[in-house]
Amino acid sequence: MRKSRVETAETRRRIVEIAAREFTGKGIHATGLADVMAEAGLSHGGFYRHFDSKDHLVAEACTSGMTDVIGKLEAAATASAAQDGFKAIVDAYVSAGHRDNAARGCPIAGMGSELIRSEAETRAAATDSLDRLLALLVKHADEAEPEAARSKAVFAxxxxxxxxxxxxxxxxxxxxxxxxxxxxxHLDAL
Structure with missing residues (x-):
């Protein structure tokens, strides 16, 4: 029996979520597609029904992982009543919790050295992820001039x-x- 579109979309989402954790935690090259598919409860052969290539999955996993990270950082910034949003983002990102849980952390920090050697589509997804994280930092940079806010965000x-x-x-x-x-x-002193 064929799966419905909803079931197919849910399966794809689950594969991407698992891949984001695996690629970010273990690395792109150390993570096999068979392992990702097995964790999703699927056969390796089913991979190509959802994705054209491993690079395609890496690109989607990077985007998905960064969406999760940005959501957590935005929540930290919003919840910070006693401190400014920029500091809350820095404190949440540069923390022992983030350090110790790479698989659920920033995909750029987890995959960065491998992303620089990836296909153009994957690097484009990583670039978009960086741009979204920079936009969050710029939003909370508390600088009068847009150029100063962007500079502060890039450095941070x-x-x-x-x-x-x-x-x-x-x-x-x-x-x-x-x-x-x-x-x-040092970032608090900016």
Whole structure:
């Protein structure tokens, strides 16, 4: 029996959600399509009914993962009554929780080194994801001039992604926490 369009769309959404976690947590090349499909309860052969290629899935997973991250960061900014939204975003992103849960974190931080060598479609999705995250930072930058807000957002995002990546790499827990703290403090001073 053929699946309805609703069931097909739900299956595709589930595959993308699982792929976003796997690619972000383990890396693009370390994640096999068979593993993603198995976790979704599907056969490997069914993959091509939903996607043209692994790159196509990576692009959609990057977009989906970033949508989730932006939603969490926007919620943090909105909920911050005692602090400004920009600081709340930085604090939520550059945190031990984000560091320790790469699979549910920022896809750019999790896949960045692999994304730079990806197909154009995948890099375009990653670029769009970066642009959306930058727009969120610009929105909360509290700068009078648009150029100043954009500059602040670009600098902050580069420090945030670099800081979380460094903290994940470090084997010494204290040094890792120090990186997160230093990045937050320097960005708070902007």
């Amino acid at each position: 995002l580069a420090a945030m992604i670099g800081g979380i990546t460094m903290a994940r790499i470090m084997t010494d827990a204290d040094a890792s926490m120090a990186v997160l703290q230093e990045v937050r403090e």
